[in-house]
Amino acid sequence: MMKKGNILIKNAAELVTCSGFKGKKGKSMSDLHIISNGAVVIEEGVIKAVGKTEELLKQYKEEDYKVIDASNKAVLPGFVDSHTHFVFGGYRAEEFSWRLRGDSYMSIMERGGGILSSVRATAEASKEELLKSAIKRLDSMLSFGVTTVEGKSGYGLDYETEIKQLEVMKEADNHHPVDVVSTFMGAHAVLKDYKGREGAFIDFLIEKVMPEVTERKLAEFCDVFCEKNVFSIEDSRKLLTKAKEMGFKVKLHADEIVQLGGAELAAELGAVSADHLLQASDQGIKEMEKAGVVATLLPGTAFSLKEDFARARYMIDNNCAVALATDLNPGSCFTESIPLIFALATLYMGMTTEEAVTALTINGAAAVDKADKIGSIDIGKKGDIIILEFPSYKYIPYHIGVSTVEKVVKNGILVYN
Numbered sequence: 001m002m003k004k005g006n007i008l009i010k011n012a013a014e015l016v017t018c019s020g021f022k023g024k025k026g027k028s029m030s031d032l033h034i035i036s037n038g039a040v041v042i043e044e045g046v047i048k049a050v051g052k053t054e055e056l057l058k059q060y061k062e063e064d065y066k067v068i069d070a071s072n073k074a075v076l077p078g079f080v081d082s083h084t085h086f087v088f089g090g091y092r093a094e095e096f097s098w099r100l101r102g103d104s105y106m107s108i109m110e111r112g113g114g115i116l117s118s119v120r121a122t123a124e125a126s127k128e129e130l131l132k133s134a135i136k137r138l139d140s141m142l143s144f145g146v147t148t149v150e151g152k153s154g155y156g157l158d159y160e161t162e163i164k165q166l167e168v169m170k171e172a173d174n175h176h177p178v179d180v181v182s183t184f185m186g187a188h189a190v191l192k193d194y195k196g197r198e199g200a201f202i203d204f205l206i207e208k209v210m211p212e213v214t215e216r217k218l219a220e221f222c223d224v225f226c227e228k229n230v231f232s233i234e235d236s237r238k239l240l241t242k243a244k245e246m247g248f249k250v251k252l253h254a255d256e257i258v259q260l261g262g263a264e265l266a267a268e269l270g271a272v273s274a275d276h277l278l279q280a281s282d283q284g285i286k287e288m289e290k291a292g293v294v295a296t297l298l299p300g301t302a303f304s305l306k307e308d309f310a311r312a313r314y315m316i317d318n319n320c321a322v323a324l325a326t327d328l329n330p331g332s333c334f335t336e337s338i339p340l341i342f343a344l345a346t347l348y349m350g351m352t353t354e355e356a357v358t359a360l361t362i363n364g365a366a367a368v369d370k371a372d373k374i375g376s377i378d379i380g381k382k383g384d385i386i387i388l389e390f391p392s393y394k395y396i397p398y399h400i401g402v403s404t405v406e407k408v409v410k411n412g413i414l415v416y417n
């Protein structure tokens, strides 16, 4: 009897496993561990066997599985988009046009727009509206081959709306094949009442919001926008130290616009990832590498804000593990396009195609502390697989800005075709 979540994928021209290591990859990001004429067997959602098609077909009977013939196609692990803000109300197209005329992202924020304008719209939106738009965005991500996405709160900044955003993420996770990893990011901006009293706002989050988040298991990570005129190094250190004590794993929006020392702080705190890093110092990168912090780079944001890209080449050459993510959000980067991220990483950041694949699979998994469960085609991991319409992963950036993903399998079930 064929069980739910039993799939056998055979004859893959390239089975790109991204296998061969358990933690985070820096220098060895080029090694994709490819099996030609490969096959993978998934039983009840979990990868059971990986190898050459001829070998696997001797051991596993095709009638026990839904069979996908991947002749002339490349097969890869599902992409992990490890940094997004996909639950939000309203849009900021008007601000985008102001930026095209020369206004800076931070000047719009300082005038009460930017993140604060999404905060107003998110407070006004009902849970149902937020869920509907979130699901639509997850559908779009799935079509790009994303099987796990990280999402942040931070368009609430008050108790009710922060909790509402996290509840929506939990429901989205329950109602959609894409897995959602939730991050509490109450420290994303400050409302007018707290301007100049950021420390008091941090205390409010610690005392009034975070206990509820942990008690109801609404988020696994805590993140902060550590930036000039937002949260200082001291505020960020205080928040994240407390967060760790409360059982959160931590992340930072670090050194995005101004070099504050966010990379160094991420290393000091043993953060799982530090993200953006456009301005990260050499010393900060060195310390991140030593502490095993994943550098999550968000080229869509640099592109959209017309900033210089993060120094991916330098980081990888210095053995720092690099992940890539979209940063999907309504302000600095309104895109869930994985093909765009591939294009920017390879054509503008000096990354090879192999490194970009690693950065969106196993290193993306490491950036959400899940490299033992997802991110590669290895026995025991989730059966999250994508099948391309082309015979090689090399077509991903080559077909510029266009998705090459033909099928997506999530937990051994064909969910996109």
Ligand code: NIG
Residues within 6 Å of the ligand: 085, 114, 115, 118, 225, 253, 256, 301, 327, 329, 330, 331, 332, 333
């Ligand atoms: O990662 N930098 C801060 N947060 C988001 C932007 C959020 C927004 O503009 O709405 C980011 O770029």
Ligand code: FE
Residues within 6 Å of the ligand: 083, 084, 085, 253, 327, 329
């Ligand atoms: Fe972000």
